[in-house]
Amino acid sequence: MTKMAATRDGYGEALLELASNPKVVVLEADLGKSTKSLHFRKAHPERTVSCGIGEQNMLLVGAGLAASGYIPFASTFAIFTERAFEQMRNGVARPNLAVHVCGSHGGTHTGTDGSSAQSIEDLAIYRTLPNVIVMHPSDVVSTKVLTMQLAATVSPSYTRTARNKTPVLYEGRENEIEIGKGIVLKEGSDVAIIACGVMVSQSLEAAEALTAEGINATVVDMHTLKPLDGELVDRLVSSCGAIVTAEDHSVIGGLGGAVAEHLTSNTFAPLERVGVQDRFGESGQADEMLEVMKISAPYIAEAAKRAIARKA
Amino acid sequence: MTSTDELRELARKCRVHIVNMVHRAQAGHPGGSLSEIDLLAALYKTTLRVRPDDPDWDDRDRFILSKGHASPGMYAILAEMGFISVDDLASYRVLGGICQGHVDMKWCPGVDFSAGSLGMGLSFGMGSAIAGRLEGSERQVYVMLGDGEIQEGSVWEAAMAATHHELGNLNVILDRNRIQNDDFCEAQMRMFDIPAKWKAFGWNVKEIDGHNMEEIVDGLNFLQNSNDGPSILIAHTVKGHGVSFMADNPAFHGAAPNDEQYAQAMAELGEVVA
Missing domain, CATH: 3.40.50.920 (Rossmann fold)
Structure with a gap:
């Protein structure tokens, strides 16, 4: 039987491991239970910033933190990151501030929530922005490894994760995974x-x-x-x-x-x-x-x- | 301690720079630069903990000009403070120049945020304020907003979040000059009781005359001493203040004076043009 897991759990696990770096901060927009940043919040509430249901504000709070030497990870549903596209464009990508955005629940695979929650254009729009790394990992292990690698990059990023479980492909193969290498x-x-x-x-x-x-x-x-x-x-x-x-x-x-x-x-x-x-x-x-x-x-x-x- | 007479003279010199910049470029935003400049002169000279010879000093106070189109005012005070040279002002809106059309942190020393798109500075300032608190620093963050700018909904996301997080180190100066791009604010989008709105969001609020140096200095003291939550200084100003034909005139939100108007402006500002 193939082992199954959701990539969003890989994101949550990565944040927990990254917490040993005191510069890592987590930003939420009322969907931490869904994107899986909640584990970081429970362990490190002092380094978790609730932005309420306010994605535009969240991305720029991240920019302010990044400009002050912090490494912000901000997450919400993929579709809702798009509401803050211009903030990402003008306030994050243009000054090249390393804010790491994770859009969970990407794609039609998101399922029964229906079309309003199924982002089908996020990868395209973020790919048009100079300086921005765009990723969509396939399994829980690679999501964790790639998210952890982001903490060492000097550029902003957008990573799409998925809501539902998919086969685990990379258990024991963590060394093969590197940003930018297929x-x-x-x-x-x-x-x-x-x-x-x-x-x-x-x-x-x-x-x-x-x-x-x-x-x-x-x-x-x-x-x-x-x-x-x-x-x-x-x-x-x-x-x-x-x-x-x-x-x-x-x-x-x-x-x-x-x-x-x-x-x-x-x-x-x-x-x-x-x-x-x-x-x-x-x-x-x-x-x-x-x-x-x-x-x-x-x-x-x-x-x-x-x-x-x-x-x- | 700088006297208010000295501050007034500093602001006058900055006004001359502002008019020079937009006249030379034959483009730009004189109105909002002239309305904000008394506030900027006092802020930089009496309040901000910054080092012109070390603009990236980690523990500096932050100043974010959210109304980033009013960049001539910012460049003028940066030149007078020594962050950049007076010669640099000639690069305003010129290809390759450090004085980009809208203030840009990647181009100009002393600029803390790349603005130009309205409604972004307060959120960025909130992130800067959280960073200061996480580091246990006493540094303060000052954000200048325009009054038209607060029609952007995201400003209110930030206003709500700043009180939720009790950011006493976050301060706003609102340049209430009553004019936006197309017309008077009152015609574009009535904003009713602005102080009441900020109070309702939980902010400490004080109103001043934004061209009265004694009131400005008092107002900056209020911001520095209100640390139980975010604070806003609502400065009632006149767009284009200091140049008679620009004052309270929506036409000079984003337009340059011609040569004749330029000569008149210089004369009114007490400058002799060669």
């Missing part, structure tokens, strides 16, 4: 599937199904969308010659957009983008939503075949 989880030479977040395990499933049909796929966990690991994408183009991206996010501007931008400016290969097709979600269970959005493993496998068929 991880090759499976090697194949016919097609490369580049995925992030909850879609990484779906892509592994798709690759397994493809093997049964005699197709060997590479699967990459591209947990960092910005800066994109372009060297790895170039290697995949030469080893596989066809690319599929898979994300629980709009096909516009997220991982698919990032890879497409890279391919058009470098060595080109056919690309199929699996993701939310420019539409909003609805209420449904997490696994149901992946079907409704046509982004689950079978759809990734189909996209792989289309990409292979387009090889010159």
Whole structure:
């Protein structure tokens, strides 16, 4: 039985471990129970700042703390970070203040809360901001490791976590995880599937199904969308010659957009983008939503075949 | 101790810099710079614990010009205090210049926050104030807001949070000049009883005449001595104060004087133009 856990718990665990650094502070906007910053609050109330339901204020309180030498971690739902986009743009990214924003409950996988809570554009909008690191880890272990690495960066960041449980992929493999470096989880030479977040395990499933049909796929966990690991994408183009991206996010501007931008400016290969097709979600269970959005493993496998068929 | 006569003379010199800057650039915001400058002169000269030769000193008091478009006023006082040179003022709005159109911490020594988008400075100041408290420092944080600016909803998120966290080291100076970009505030968005609103949010409130140096010095003492929670000094000012044709005139919120107007302004400010 595959071990399951939610990436948001990895964020909560990371904050607790980071607490040994007295400069680390945690900012909340009334969703600490959901984003999992509550564990830090319980252990270190003096270094936890409640901002109430006020995301715009929270991001700039973070900026003020960062400018005074602190390392602020601010979290709320992914969708509500977007309300403070201009604060992130003008008050955090522009002066390059290392405020670390975590948006939990990202994607349609968020489930039954419905479309108002299912952020499908967060990765795209934060990717447009200079200085900002953008990540969407796939499992609880990598979320913890990547969040802890953020404390040593000098740039602001946006990390998307997910509400619901996904397979644990990296137990005992913590050393392989590094901001900005994609991880090759499976090697194949016919097609490369580049995925992030909850879609990484779906892509592994798709690759397994493809093997049964005699197709060997590479699967990459591209947990960092910005800066994109372009060297790895170039290697995949030469080893596989066809690319599929898979994300629980709009096909516009997220991982698919990032890879497409890279391919058009470098060595080109056919690309199929699996993701939310420019539409909003609805209420449904997490696994149901992946079907409704046509982004689950079978759809990734189909996209792989289309990409292979387009090889010159 | 600087006398109020000396403060008035300092403010006059700053007014000359302000008019020079916007005239040279043929752009910028003279009105709000002239309304805030008596407050800035007194704040920098009598109150702020800062080191012009070490602008990044960790334990300095912070000053955040949230109405970041009123940058000529800030650059003028920074030059008079020695953070930057008077020659630097010529770089206002010029490519590569340290005096960016709106104050920017990445470009200009002595600027604590990159403003320009209204409604952000008080939240940033709140973070700065929490940092000071976490470090056990006595340093104070001063944020200057414009009156039009407090129409931004996020200002009130910060106003509510600052009292929740009992930030006695957080202080606001409100430049109540009654004019915003398009027109008088009263026409754009009536704000009714501003002191009552801040009191209702739990702030210590004092009102002064923002062009009367004795009242300004008293008001700054009030901010320094009110440490049981955040405090606000509501300074009643006149937009464009000191230049007759700019005073109380919405046209000079964001417009430069022509050569003729410039000569008149200089004469009114007691400067002889060569």
